[in-house]
Amino acid sequence: MGSALASDRAVYLPGTVRVAAKILVVGHFAVGKTTFVGSLSEIRPLRTEETMTQAGALVDDLRGTEDKTTTTVAMDFGRLTLSESLVLYLFGAPGQRRFTRLWRDMTHGALGALVLADTRRLEQSFPVMAVLEEHGLPYAVAVNHFQGAPRFAESEVREALDLLPETPLVTCDARDRTSSTQALIALVQHLQSRQARISQEQA
DSSP states (O other), X not given: OOOGGGGSSOSSOOTTOOEEEEEEEEESTTSSHHHHHHHHOSSOOBOOEEEXXXXXXXXXXXXXXXXXXEXXXXXXXXXXXXXXXXXXXXXXXXXXXXXXXXHHHHTTTEEEEEEEEOTTSGGGGHHHHHHHHHTTOOEEEEEEOOTTOOOOOHHHHHHHHTOOTTSOEEEEOTTOHHHHHHHHHHHHHHHHHHHHHHHHHHO
8 A cells, every 4th residue: 555645646846846936925814825725736635634622713803714714824835846947835924913024034945926815804914924024935815715705807996905916916816726836827927027127137
């Protein structure tokens, strides 16, 4: 009998991979980061979830997620081979503001970040984006649509989040692999365009 890992799509990287990039998946509490990493990872994702307690209910905003019973306390980790030569290592950060110090630590060595947002609580995205901007880490924003959540025009979401014109804004369903992949591709394309622009300016 094979091990449980043997059933995963790909345990080992193909020999054609030449570039590995660390990508952060960040966002406020209960925005779908664990689900997002899990839907994309080609290996069994590492999760550090613990059961929520009554003490946590006093400080964590459960609006729209009243059925949530666990929360990430360290990080989620997954891997996605995006092309024959490029592999992404996905690091999902816990969403509560008490983990701000951990957010800062996780930015080290990261190429960029995908910020998941919820239209019911857009204001809670600001502390996360502030840490990324403090460390000069480029990012894209993906609105994770929840059932019953209000939907707004892209221009309205951009204005509400005070996004720069060049910051990608996409929508996704964190449960769906194809949708999540498209969100991640938007980030990677943004990072590639940014690097090309910087190289031209330095030439």
